[in-house]
Amino acid sequence: MNFGLNLVQEQKLIMTQEMQMSVKLLQMSAQELGQYVNKEMQENPVLEEKNIQNSKSDNYDVSDYKQIIKYLDKDVYKTKNYSAKNDGDEVSPFYYIAEEKSLKDYIKQQIGELAGESDVLNICKYMAESLDAKGYLAVSLQDICKELGVSNKKSEEALKVFQSLDPEGIGARNLRECLTIQLYNQGMDDEKICKIISDYLELLAENKYSEIARELKISIGEVQKYGDIIKNLEPKPSRGFYTGETVKYVVPDAYINKIDDEYFISMNEDVLPKLNINNLYKEIIKDEKDVEAVEYVKDKLNSAMFLIKSIEQRKNTVYRVLEEILEVQREYFDSGEEFLKPMTLKIIANNLEMHESTISRAIREKYVSINNGKVVKIKDFFTNGITSGIGGDDISTLNIKKNIKEMVASEDTKKPMSDQNICNRLNIEGINISRRTVAKYREELEIKSSSKRKRF
Structure with a gap:
């Protein structure tokens, strides 16, 4: 054994603090992001809320503070227009939560x-x-x-x-x-x-x-x-009452509305406050006499601009994912759940030339409000498929579960169908599925086994 000094060349992906923050913001729900932004506004004096209109923003170099100040002085920092929801638009009834009855x-x-x-x-x-x-x-x-x-x-x-x-x-x-x-x-x-x-x-x-x-x-x-x-008795007397447990609010990130024969995606601009840079701190950087103050403001300004940029990037990613979902699932939006096609993260990732993990983060705990005010979890648009023997088309697992549910609902309760019986019927209909998969879907639907469904 001896000691030696060797040079080794290798590739590594090192996530900077900014990259980690960008990923964190992407996977936040609308409610979580709103809470985070409010917290940042309290901790970063450079940030302030301002009501501004939407238009396309210019490019700038975050490291060039003179350029940032010049850019901000134009008062043109605005978010990119994603067919933003206007104040006059119809508001989903899900926005209003009734007061909890304790x-x-x-x-x-x-x-x-x-x-x-x-x-x-x-x-x-x-x-x-x-x-x-x-x-x-x-x-x-x-x-x-x-x-x-x-x-x-x-x-x-x-x-x-x-x-x-x-x-x-x-x-x-x-x-x-x-x-x-x-x-x-x-x-x-x-x-x-x-x-x-x-x-x-x-x-x-x-x-x-x-x-x-x-x-x-x-x-x-x-x-x-x-x-x-x-x-038929109630095992939980508290059901229907507010008991102090955490209430999860559903806030849509976007709206998909049909006008004539075309669908439009509108990002929910009411989720977050409009962010701007406080004028007082712009003047401090222009002055440059107090070096310590200038450095402090530069640090806070850097954080503020990165937050603004990351929020814009998050919105852009979610918008692009929804665009692609709308393209793949057009029949679902036109005709309803039974027309939901098998669609995986990989399909959307390949179409958008993104990584699957990015798509996964972009849809995590995010909701979209569609035409009739129905609020849908974006993740629910993604479903695996099972090959059909008829035409060779894939059938979504959602539709297979629906078939299983309908079979059980119409069965003879004195002789309920076993998982194998259901499997055989689905096979006859051209759906290539195993008994084990039927059992799995039945449990996910919270349907009891045949022995527990039997009526005497």
Whole structure:
């Protein structure tokens, strides 16, 4: 072994901080980008919001600050026109989100209307604050007694009052109690159905009616009847109420509208504030007497101009991807979902001469509003295909899933179709698919297996 010094030539892709930021901005959703820009405006004093009209911007060298200042003094920094949405255009109803109805507020309102002992009602208010996301009571009665210094009798009395409130099942400690409360409120006290809830819920979920029937010494039909009642109860009393969990807002990045026989893509210009450079900092660079101040401003100016340029590049990439999707999926936009063609990231990437990863980032968590106000996830336009024996054309997986769903909906429930039966029918229709793929699509559609769909 010995030491040596060798020269090796190799190629490496090193992502600069600017490149990393550009990639990060591209894959942000409209909401995420809006939050990021607002944060940058707070942290970078050079940036400010300004209402400006759209026109084509000039080219400039970011490193030449004199040129930037001269360029900005013209007050012509504007974003490229992508058939931008005007203020007079129709606004999607998805833009307006109704105020959330808080479950806890709804419960407290009911408690406030009750007549009873104040200490019992106070315990009920405490219980309202102790609900989890499902609407179950997240603390034990022992903990409530200890925390509030009340007797066990009082806490049980309060629990009885609390569980009588709307929605049904509120304040239950577990699923079984939640279902039992609902049965009680509906006036059902059948011993057998209560027994199924307390002891055989797991078997019921598996549609193992024969085992339950054997245990309770009743017919399979009776078990099925009880099962139907139980399955119509609400396992999550909080459903439909705002519980404090994160609400995800859907903001379209673009609009696709049909005018006469032509489609137009309009980028949503309301997503972000219009960015401009604060005049005060332009003057600091012109002065150049305070070297330290000038260097600070140059650094912030660099960041600001890069952000503006990256946002413009992001918009351009999304626009180009949508243009290509519109070209490939024209029949979908004309006639509906059943005409969605198989389309992969690779197809769009090749057509645009981009990398697949760029397309993937460009469509991540992004939405588009189409003609009738329907907001669609851009990713949903991409679907794999399976070769059809008829004509050799590919059929999108979306349409195959639709076929499977229709087959199950029209099947004989006493003899539900197995995955193999569905597979055979699809093969007869010219769709080359395996039983394993059918099972996969069925699970994605949240359709139970044939044994769990069987009716007696």
